[in-house]
Amino acid sequence: MTMNSQGRPSAPVLAVSNAEKTTTTGNRGLAIEEALLFEVGRLDATGVDVEDAGDFVPRLGSHVRKAPIGLPGLTEPEAMRHYVRLSRQNYAIDLGLYPLGSCTMKHNPRLNEKMVRLPGFADIHPLQPLSTVPGAVALIAELGRWLLELTGMATVAMSPKAGAHGEMCGMAAIKAAIAARGETRDVVLVPESAHGTNPATAALLGFKVVPVPARADGTVDPEEVRKRLGPEVAAIMLTNPNTCGLFERDVVAIADAVHAAGAYFYADGANFNAIVGKVRPGDLGVDAMHINLHKTFSTPHGGGGPGAGPVVLSERLAAFAPVPFVRFGEDGAAEFVETRRQAAGTATPFGRVTAFHGQMGMFVRALAYMLSHGADGMRRASEDAVLAANYVKARLGDVMSVAFPDRPAMHEALFDDRFLEGTGVTTLDFAKAMIDEGYHPMTMYFPLVVHGALLIEPTESESKASLDQFVDAMRALAERARAGDAAFFKAAPVFAPRKRVDETRAARQPRLTWTPPKEERAAAE
Secondary structure (H helix, E strand, O other): OOEOOOOOEOOOOOOHHHHOOOOOOOOEOOEOOOOOHHHHOOOOOOOOOOOOOOOOOOOOHHHOOOOOOOOOOOOHHHHHHHHHHHHHOOOOOOOOOOOEOOOOOOOOOHHHHHHHOOHHHHOOOOOOOHHHOHHHHHHHHHHHHHHHHHHOOOEEEOOOOOHHHHHHHHHHHHHHHHHHOOOOOOEEEEEOOOOOHHHHHHHHOOOEEEEEOEOOOOOEOHHHHHHHOOOOEEEEEEEOOOOOOOOOOOHHHHHHHHHHOOOEEEEEHHHHHHOOOOOOHHHHOOOEEEOOHHHHOOOOOOOOOOOOOOEEEOOOOHHHOOOOEEEEOOOOOEEEEOOOOOOOOOOOOOOOOOOOOOOHHHHHHHHHHHHHHHHHHHHHHHHHHHHHHHHHHHHHOOOOEEOOOOOOOOOOEEEEHHHHOOOOOOHHHHHHHHHHOOOOOOEEOOOOOOOOOEEEOOOOOOOHHHHHHHHHHHHHHHHHHHOOOHHHHHHOOOOOOOOOOOHHHHHHOOOOOOOOOOOOOOOOO
């Protein structure tokens, strides 16, 4: 048995035969097995006593329920235990390293949570008068000021709810600017390594998407961009650092070519965590960029939320940002303004993107993170994130195949599946085995420009000991795959609450309702 750098066995010490042992209850220690609520619930059970409504005349017309609702009833202890048990089956950044590439799953300091729970932030309501929430408005304005300072841009729209919403906002501003010039540009250039939301956003707004191939080193060639530029091109949507974990070294040349053609440069800000305090996107020629506050500035994300996606805009697009916007007035007080200044000959901004103004909880957390770190702390966080990714890349480079070995990584290390050739093990098999090691799998099969991609982003949250333990587990799995133990990987995970599942079939043929099993009569009946 080999030992890792922490003195722990590098291979599982619990035999599969032990994992297959059954118990009377189906439970395994503190891993509690539970039937579906529809199987254990009872219509007569409830955690709340509600008096009968008595006689009344319903006002729902044909929408009145014609049969019982059919939801299972639970007592209060049963309901509480159900949700606690579910929570114990979730992986979380507070449990361990979360290596999802391009997702920036970093630690959320508890200070942020203390700040967001202050009554002046937690107890306010979107519909109360602005005069009663001056502190909240000032916080939004101050956060916007920090974002402009960090990005070197001219103005910011704080209202978008999350990243994809911010993309739509930025691209809508570009569309409004083009319309104001009396032009009908309808093409958007999108590199093949882009996030999937980029072409989707462009298409949603009525643009035609033209892909731009990546060079052999994973970056975009300015010449390939120039070949596709013309009077019909409205913008390019480029991620930098890109989804291969590389800094686009020719970004300024790309921006110059795009601007010379009369188009705009949209930057996907999902990977901003790698360059905060080091590079200002505005200095690179970027015209619009959304910022995932819930990634770069430490708020937990996943499971559909929470998110926040402010958009920063250059001077070229400042007049086309959505309204209302927040600013500090001449008297130093923060205020909402319903109109933006108009440049000569420009049209009205495209309007609102949401009924209310952004995500207050995310704003508080992000500003708490900024103020507690300061400029030097945020710069150090970016440096540590890049250092961690390169450390993982260096320690795994001899047992796993690095996708772009000749370029230093930024915030994430990208591997491909060449190291699995001839083993009978796929990227998916490898990821399933990581679950047994206690790790959420990294991002798989993305970006699409790399075959069988394994994209790992450790972030700055992890200590060297944490990274070493993760790397030791990955090395052990890689060596086991190369030793030919495909059966081990095909069976994984064996220690998870649910074993190997067919995610593709579950997505394509979901079973969204539970049907009670039919009682089969015995032959004697």
